[in-house]
Amino acid sequence: MKKTLLVTLQALLLAGIANTTFAADKLVFGIALEPYPPFSFKSGKGEWSGFEPEMITAVCARMQADCTLNEMSWDGLIPALKSQQVDVVLNSLSITPERQQVIDFTQPYFFTRALWIGDRGLELDPTPDGLKGKIIGVQGSTTHAAFVKKYYGASSVRYYNDQDDILADLRSGRIDIMLADQLVVEPLLDNPDNSMLASKGVAPMDPLFGDGVGAGVRKGNDALRERLNVALKSLRDDGSYEKIRQRYFKTDISAL
């Protein structure tokens, strides 16, 4: 009697351990549907490409986890993280104090600045006074939106859901200037379609822009956060991060 009990207990314990490790190995990464090249975009065949999907594959390989991508709209990412629809958000999410109140971040895996882009022919001074009465376009739920909302009260601000829409409206002249991620929009200026646009300056450093871009996890999920940090560090240490980075960016983005 005692022997069978012991054996059953051992079996259950083993099953329990096996199950937990198995469960911990399945991770869901949230990704925004709105295209954000070169960070994340869907290729013609419907596959995810870009710096971040590659980072996700690399990180998961390091963690020996089975990862899937769950796509949704950009402003649904943090709610999905909170409601356990996804486990990690590795999608150009800047580390800001406001966001840190609701979720936890890993160490930053890249840094970026915000860039003003406007019509080449127009004189646009990207200060609150210079843009008084002008129309500024930003993507909603981003650090750029928060920055513009705080300092540019004298201008008229438009919040868009999709980076593409802001560019379309800028090109057709509906908005005067836009503020967006430098790493995303600067390459667009090389495109001959956008020859009427030019950079109007880099936005100053501000706490609202956050301190680097990190992967978001649920508050208190320290185990996962540490696993991600370890994986990210190992990617940097052995040069894999550099290899991926060079495919998409000419400059070093791991520091400002």
Added chain:
Amino acid sequence: MDFHWLSNFYSELVKGAGLTLQLLLISGFFGFVMAVGVALGRLSKNRFLAEGLRFYTSVLRGTPLLVQIYVLYYGVGSVFATFPLIRGSLFWPYLREGFWYVAFALTLSVSAYVGEVLRGGLRAVPRGELEAARAYGMRPWLVLRRVWMPRALQMLRPTLAGESVMLLKATALASTVAVTDLLGAANLVRAQTLRVYEPLLVVAVIYIILAIVIEQGFARIGKTPQRQA
């Protein structure tokens, strides 16, 4: 449930409600005026006009309003990049704002839906009353203004109230083209405070209140219909 953000973002919601009401009133008024024209056109003896308007209402009622807004805002908007002259024109301030595209789309939509409703109502007015008015020597325009339309509107009052509430709901689509109406304001608050439900719930309540006001408004105006002898 935390509603502390209300004190900070109260003004955004009020501005949003203001834009929603403006959209409602502008498209409701102009849409109704157009609807009268559409209804009369559909009832006219002119085959060309009647069939043409039938196609017009069929297309506007057969396609989603959101698609209509996108066709107008993005479709027509993309043409501007190729015609720089438009930027200097008189219309440019209107062509820059998503608000006016939505107002235009809603106006067309109202003209189609309410046009159909009015057509039904106009046909349902007892012929005897119209014949009596004409027997008095009233011109067709006077008959329309004094007898036909008022009788139709009396009968259609509840339906028109329903259509107005549906118009109120339709104004929410403006938030998809970067217009900060009531729903757009809720999205803005959501983005700033990272709260998921509270802004949406508050705005839902505001819409319900507005809907009740509209329904009550329609119930108050107009006289009770005469009873048949």
Added chain:
Amino acid sequence: MTLSDISRLFLADGWLQALAQGMVRTLGISLGAFVLGLALGLIVAMVKLKGPRWMVVCANCYTTLYRAVPELLLILLLYYAGADLINLTLAAFGQPSVEINGFIAAIVVLGIVQGAYSGEIIRGAIESIPHGQIEAAKAYGINRGLLVRRVILPSMLPFAIAGLSNLWLVLVKESALISVVGYSELLTAGRQAAASTKHYLLFYLAVGAFYYLITLVSSSVFRQVEVRFERWMPRHA
């Protein structure tokens, strides 16, 4: 934009296929939501006609809410709240959270919105059934379940067909709103095509044409159905 340009975009570049696939998804979501809406509507109608007081109040709240609040807002709320609620209940039972399939979520969200409207239509239809039929059935002593299944449901269908066909059209158009929360269907396919090729007007008009096609075909199908059901409607003496 010449005709050959247009045909190249649609056929060679494969956008027509993408739009057609989107249309299939739209129809799938709409059908699922329609069925769910009918089921919910039936429950709501029965509750309003014969339910306990507190349930009638709930049903009335449900209908008022869904008829006064914009569908887009409801879709946003349900999209976030639904996922949370399901995971909360699962957590209460000690189960791990599930990833909700986008397709199912879209159906549930749209179906719940439809339930309020179809409830009103079904209620009106049930009230139009000549009372004599129900009294006769009860005189035979058949139980509640059989009454609903064999008498009420078949008799109310002819009255409900007109309203329900209208509701189907509304649902197909409403499914376009799902694109705002990111589910892939016809309008999303159109947006991707327009953004990739920069031919906004062309593709949005094409999307409109697809929806119009669905509307036309659905309308003619419903007209046929209505004509056939017309035979079952009782003729008044």
